Amino acid sequence: MKENLEKKRFQKNPIKGTKYTIAISSAKGGVGKSTFATNLAIALKKIGCKVGLLDADIYGPSLPKLFSINGKPESDGQSLKPITKYNIQCMSIGFLTDEQTPMIWRGPMVTSAIKTFTQKVAWKDLDFIIVDMPPGTGDTQLTFAQEINMDGVIIVSTPQEIALQDVKRGIRMFDKLKVNIIGLVDNMSYFIGDDGKKYSIFGEGGVKKTAEEFKKNFLGEIPIDPKVGQQGDLGVPIVEKDQYHKISKVYLNFAKNIKDKYLKL
Ligand SMILES: Nc1ncnc2c1ncn2[C@@H]1O[C@H](COP(=O)(O)OP(=O)(O)OP(=O)(O)O)[C@@H](O)[C@H]1O
Numbered sequence: 001m002k003e004n005l006e007k008k009r010f011q012k013n014p015i016k017g018t019k020y021t022i023a024i025s026s027a028k029g030g031v032g033k034s035t036f037a038t039n040l041a042i043a044l045k046k047i048g049c050k051v052g053l054l055d056a057d058i059y060g061p062s063l064p065k066l067f068s069i070n071g072k073p074e075s076d077g078q079s080l081k082p083i084t085k086y087n088i089q090c091m092s093i094g095f096l097t098d099e100q101t102p103m104i105w106r107g108p109m110v111t112s113a114i115k116t117f118t119q120k121v122a123w124k125d126l127d128f129i130i131v132d133m134p135p136g137t138g139d140t141q142l143t144f145a146q147e148i149n150m151d152g153v154i155i156v157s158t159p160q161e162i163a164l165q166d167v168k169r170g171i172r173m174f175d176k177l178k179v180n181i182i183g184l185v186d187n188m189s190y191f192i193g194d195d196g197k198k199y200s201i202f203g204e205g206g207v208k209k210t211a212e213e214f215k216k217n218f219l220g221e222i223p224i225d226p227k228v229g230q231q232g233d234l235g236v237p238i239v240e241k242d243q244y245h246k247i248s249k250v251y252l253n254f255a256k257n258i259k260d261k262y263l264k265l
């Protein structure tokens, strides 16, 4: 029974080589999507899943920096081989261009890059591909929603009103396109100072309230922790560096819920 269901999934998913495709999105920029995508991918790996990470941000790829990858993917003329780092199969436009080159790509080229990454990359034997989406509600989101059978989207936001405004637009878009929204995550929700006090820098409860308003699941909070940013800059995400760190535990918990939801059919 389980085998049949899994076989069906393989046939249905247009990204060959994976069972499930989960995107990390938010119409708002700079709320921590890439940080979430990379750490969630590592957390899924730590609990035994086979994981791929697709950086779908064509204009502003983050994966080369966040995973400290400098190499170029090999190609046999037919397909591109993902670069494996931390035991995760990775692909990013940033592997194909140098860091200084601005991405002056027009819409149709973005769409064709996404098609290349989903159809011409030799992803192999994966349980999950985690897709790191760019900000906005543009061509990339549309291409994924309409042409790639995403199994779900996790929406990341900070609790600030200005971020939530865009997030609501994102939710409406995915609803309209009939993409399953797994739930909303409140990132950088608060900061615990040296004095032990909790500071709600971007306001409190906004993401949860938005989830309730749109009848979506609220998946939980990730506090601000300077170590998260530092590890990202070092190219060794927090969950890879120290799986016992309190932030890593939050990610491992998210990963466990996702694994249970999809792999225990
Ligand atoms: N929980 C956190 N604690 C501290 N810093 C964080 C946290 N989450 C994200 N950051 C930091 O916030 C900044 C933005 O994160 P990130 O690049 O992941 O956002 P993004 O939504 O992917 O941005 P973009 O829209 O440009 O793609 C980074 O400097 C990152 O290190």
Ligand SMILES: [Mg+2]
Binding pocket: 033, 034, 035, 057, 062, 132, 133, 134
């Ligand atoms: Mg990003």
